[in-house]
Amino acid sequence: MPEVAHIALATGFALVLIGFYGALTQRNLLRIIVAFTLATTGVNVVIVAIGHMSGRTAPILDAAVPAAEAVSRVIDPLPQALVLTAIVIGVGITALMLAYAYRLFETRGTLDIARLTELKW
Amino acid sequence: MIRRALVLVLLAVLGALFAALWLGFTPAEELGLTGRYYAEHTAPDLGAANLVTAIIVTYRGLDTLGEVTVLFLSAAIVGLVLAGGRPAARRKPPVPAGELLATGSRLLVPLILLLGAYVIVNGHLTPGGGFQGGAILASGTLLLLLAEPLKRFSHGLITRIESLSGATFVALGLLGLVFAGGFLDNRLLPVGTLGELFSAGLMPVISVLIGLKVGAEFSSMLASLSETEDS
Amino acid sequence: MSSLGMDLASNLTSGLALLLGLAMVLAALVAILVRSTPIAILSAGLVSLFASVLFLILAAPDVAMTEAAIGSGLTTFLFFFVLARVRGGESEASDDD
Numbered sequence: 496m497p498e499v500a501h502i503a504l505a506t507g508f509a510l511v512l513i514g515f516y517g518a519l520t521q522r523n524l525l526r527i528i529v530a531f532t533l534a535t536t537g538v539n540v541v542i543v544a545i546g547h548m549s550g551r552t553a554p555i556l557d558a559a560v561p562a563a564e565a566v567s568r569v570i571d572p573l574p575q576a577l578v579l580t581a582i583v584i585g586v587g588i589t590a591l592m593l594a595y596a597y598r599l600f601e602t603r604g605t606l607d608i609a610r611l612t613e614l615k616w
Numbered sequence: 617m618i619r620r621a622l623v624l625v626l627l628a629v630l631g632a633l634f635a636a637l638w639l640g641f642t643p644a645e646e647l648g649l650t651g652r653y654y655a656e657h658t659a660p661d662l663g664a665a666n667l668v669t670a671i672i673v674t675y676r677g678l679d680t681l682g683e684v685t686v687l688f689l690s691a692a693i694v695g696l697v698l699a700g701g702r703p704a705a706r707r708k709p710p711v712p713a714g715e716l717l718a719t720g721s722r723l724l725v726p727l728i729l730l731l732g733a734y735v736i737v738n739g740h741l742t743p744g745g746g747f748q749g750g751a752i753l754a755s756g757t758l759l760l761l762l763a764e765p766l767k768r769f770s771h772g773l774i775t776r777i778e779s780l781s782g783a784t785f786v787a788l789g790l791l792g793l794v795f796a797g798g799f800l801d802n803r804l805l806p807v808g809t810l811g812e813l814f815s816a817g818l819m820p821v822i823s824v825l826i827g828l829k830v831g832a833e834f835s836s837m838l839a840s841l842s843e844t845e846d847s
Numbered sequence: 848m849s850s851l852g853m854d855l856a857s858n859l860t861s862g863l864a865l866l867l868g869l870a871m872v873l874a875a876l877v878a879i880l881v882r883s884t885p886i887a888i889l890s891a892g893l894v895s896l897f898a899s900v901l902f903l904i905l906a907a908p909d910v911a912m913t914e915a916a917i918g919s920g921l922t923t924f925l926f927f928f929v930l931a932r933v934r935g936g937e938s939e940a941s942d943d944d
Contacts, residue, residue: 497861497865498643498861499860499861499864499904499905500641500643500905501638501641501643502861502864502865502868503864503868503901503904503905504638504641505638505868506867506868506871506872506901508631508634508637508638509868509872509875510871510872510875510894511630511634512627512630512631512634513872513875513876513879514875514879515626515627515630516623516627516879517878517879519623519626519627520620520623521879523884525884525888525926525929525930525933526879526884526887528926529878529884529887529888529891529926530878530879532891532895532918532922533875533878533879533891533894536894536895536898536914536918539898539910539914540898540901540902543902543905543907543910544905545641546905546907547643547905547906547907548643548644548645549643549857551906552906553743553906553907553908554655554666554667554668554906555665555666555667555668555742555743555908556658556659556665556666556667556810557665566647566652566655566656569647569655569667570906571644571647571648571651572651572654572655572667572668572670572671573648573650573651573654573671575668575907575909575910576668576671576672576676578907578910579668579672579747579909579910579913580672580679580680580683582910582913582914582917582918583683583687583747583751583830583913583917584683584686584687585917585918586834586917586918586921586922586925587686587687587690587691587833587837588690589922589925590690590691590694590837590841590925591690591693591694593841593925593926593928593929594693594694594697594698594840594841595697596929596933597698597841597929597932597933598697598698600932600933606933666909668909668910669909735912743908743909743911743912744909744912745909747913747917748909748912748913748916751913751916751917751920751921752916754921755916755920755921758921758924834921837925838921838924838925838928841925841928841929842928
């Protein structure tokens with residue numbers, strides 16, 4: 496049986512690839528934004544998986560994990576703090592993309608990128 | 617379709633890169649230098665049981681301040697982009713929510729807000745903290761928005777909560793610069809004993825401020841997006 | 848705990864992670880390939896929900912909480928708010944391809 500970190504890493508990479516494929520092939524702007532959130536989730540899974548160590552506990556001290564033994568008992572808290580930040584910023588970015596998409600729909604009446612041809616070359 | 621072929625080639629290259637990374641990955645056995653420092657020093661120095669919250673609130677407090685600022689900017693831009701909205705004549709009056717949702721939300725919203733407050737205040741002891749609790753507070757606002765679409769959402773109140781907690785956050789950070797070890801040092805208040813609610817110095821206070829700020833920002837984003845049609 | 852018990856526990860965790868990973872990849876594929884946009888949005892929310900359970904298995908309860916509250920809760924609602932506005936005036940089906 497492979498380790499949890501390897502499985503999670505593979506899942507994260509797969510999600511990133513699926514998200515990129517969707518973002519590059521979809522024509523509806525809303526669907527492109529959905530694909531971007533999938534890729535974001537994938538990247539977050541990858542970062543947390545890299546920080547994981549088998550046989551250790553979450554980075555929270557309590558009666559079971561006294562402060563003196565913390566170094567040998569807990570996993571790395573740094574990737575988790577990073578991902579926490581990334582998730583919160585991610586929803587801000589998603590809201591921003593959705594607001595722009597809605598504005599675009601209001602002025603142009605469509606979300607199909609094939610019909611938005613001003614910047615096409 | 618030459619475009620689709622290009623996309624597939626790009627993804628194949630990326631996939632090969634990922635496969636190489638995956639094959640070369642071995643999970644770490646020991647903590648890295650930074651992780652070791654945090655694991656050794658968090659409990660004795662800062663008195664916090666949750667290392668992740670300690671990093672977010674104190675060790676990397678300045679980054680968190682930057683992050684809530686980014687979040688504030690994005691909420692403000694969402695409001696700005698959507699404010700121009702469609703002309704008033706085309707707006708339809710909103711459909712009132714069903715009896716079940718309206719009554720249920722009256723029971724649930726106080727409970728959700730209580731859970732949010734609990735998660736925020738215990739952030740230095742158990743999983744949780746300002747960001748998680750703030751998101752829970754915002755989901756309470758979301759339920760209110762869904763249950764009572766006829767009521768006007770008070771942007772003024774949200775803005776006041778947001779700016780007040782932001783200003784207090786910066787002020788506490790500056791006080792730490794003068795009276796303790798540095799910007800946002802949590803030893804401005806006594807550190808106390810590990811594992812008690814009133815411990816870890818300034819950490820619960822800053823968690824509350826982050827929670828209020830994040831909750832207010834998410835609420836304002838949700839309200840801006842939900843008001844585009846029905847107001 | 849005996850070494851046999853440890854082995855069993857770690858195998859169970861690995862199996863659960865494998866199951867979750869497969870479910871996430873499947874839900875992501877549904878989100879990309881399905882024709883109807885609401886189902887795509889819900890599938891993306893499902894991916895986030897599974898991801899939060901996976902974070903719990905990876906011993907990251909803080910991240911799991913954030914992902915569950917923000918990634919699968921608020922984001923899904925943001926999408927649906929916009930989708931409801933866009934539906935009203937959409938004259939042409941834009942996801943035929």
